[in-house]
Amino acid sequence: MALEKAQRLIDLATYVASRRQGVTIEDIQSRYGSSKRTAQRLLHTLEVQFPDAECEFDEHGRKRWKLRTGALRDLLTLSSDELAALDLSIATLKRNAQDVEAAQLETLREKIIALVPRDRISRIETDHEALLEAQGLAARPGPSARLPPHIASAISTALKASQRLKIVYLSRGATRATARVVEPYGVLIGARRYLVAKAVSDPEGPLRHYVAENIMGAELTGEIFVRDGEFNIDAHAQKAFGMFQNETEIEEIVWKFSRSAADHARSFVFHPAQVLEDQPDGSLIVRFRAAGHLEMCWHLYTWGDKVEVLAPKSLRKMVHRYRRSDFAALP
Template identity: 70%
Template sequence: MSFEKAQQLLELATFVASHRMGVTLNDVGERLGISKRTAQRILHTLEVQFPDTQASFDENGHKRWRLQTGALRDLLTLTPDELAALDLSIETLERNSLGVEADQLRCLREKILALVPRNKVARLETDHEALLEAQGLAARPGPTARLTPEISSKISTALKGSERLKIVYHSRRNSEATVRVVEPYGVLIGMRRYLVAKSLSDPDGPLRYFVADKIQSAELTGEFFERDHDFDIDQHAQKAFGAFQNEQEFDEVVWKFRPSAAAHARDFLFHPAQVLEDQPDGSLVVRFNASGHLEMCWHLYMWGDQVEVLAPLALRKMIEHHQRTDFHALP
């Protein structure tokens, strides 16, 4: 049995064991993205390799396969990618004021880690820390651009090992995609995902931002590089309001919310380093330092005429004549 088939069989066994009521042929086909005939073959292999597998018909006449979790206890472990995804989910809940749910997920994380064999924890934590260092701001709710699992996996692998990536990238400025070799430093997650990387064609230049969904393909080069040890993805992410950054725009941002919207605005976290100032007239001033004027405009539009941009002047001019007065509710 090839490594890929063995991996698929283990994934199937985990899937079956996690469903107390068992799974059907259609469930397996949808989960693994395979045809009905292939699903039949792999389920037969499951029965051969895991004798504890039970097959029976439910009240609707559908055949269901079940597997006791004990049969998998010594075969399963937690991967750094899965642990990083769990931590990212916890961070997402906390950033969206879902503290109770975040605490529940954190307890689940602790229970899972308690089941990981001690001899596997050291390697797990090393790769997990590398992934966390490369994660940007947690995703915000709302529309997001799609990113294929294959490309996402290649980026994740490159980040863990500080490995150069060869990407085929279609930028908005070019009519055709071009091949580039980059040194990935992290991923910023917002309405769009941005791969933060240095271009090998300009190694001494600034970090570049590649729109992840514009990467048509990604290939690991097998070439490794030494990251700048002073680089911190979280501090870097705070330079922007959303995900995209522009060093020329980076400056103090000052918004003033009317008294009628002040209490509502006070409940928002516009930026991790924001400063709130209550005014004598009941209005609220919010200050922070960031770039990303266009993403600020998209957000400010939702507040209608309930917010005034005091600084910077360029942002003030961008929203001028675009603030509506007929919105009946605040964001």
């Protein structure tokens, strides 16, 4: 078996073994960008080379392949690139004031190292150190307030247990913090971290965003609540361009980037559900649905006069006076 095919087979086996519920043919197609026929051949090879591989039907009648992790124990190892990427991720989390997540990733790193035979670790240490010396993190302006570990821990426990949380929160413009009980649904992480929760005092009201660094205290109440089964944090996040959520402001957004900025704009993900449309004159139109006009204005300003808002009219009016032509570079 050629080396490339062997590496691909091990990668496939690792992928299958890491999925507790197993994988479908569609999963394989998505992961490798292959046709259905190629995915079938890959899974057949998996069954031949790994006798522990199992195939069964799920409740929807779809075939799922599973593999016990023991079958891979002597085939997997850690590469210098993977270890360097892990260290870079830890450093990035620390730079972004996500100390709790950084500590958890460091613990995971220690567990991985402990499971890898010492002779294999020694062989990658030199390359790993060289990669680390060649990598750096650029300074990123903006807020980076740190969330105290005990508050982060209380939020994490409340999310895992669907438990109401009592927080002491300093609202914007308020002179003192006040206590309130909330039902936490998730955490959004961007330039700042926001706790997404429903106020118990307003059960019919919308989900609210609480700036994490403005939470002065947090403690578990011991009260369990029933989460909305249809809530999805990713779908919720996609309602906004940034962090601001306003159901009445959600509408189709249409931006047109000039020919000179089109290639640069094409490399950006302005929104997960964006649609890009190349125009005959070389310009680029970007469409998506979201709220957060003010946050859009902050970003659009950095493009100067290289972008034009086609819709909605309210956003077009907000940015029209601030489309500068004297910016020397694009974002």
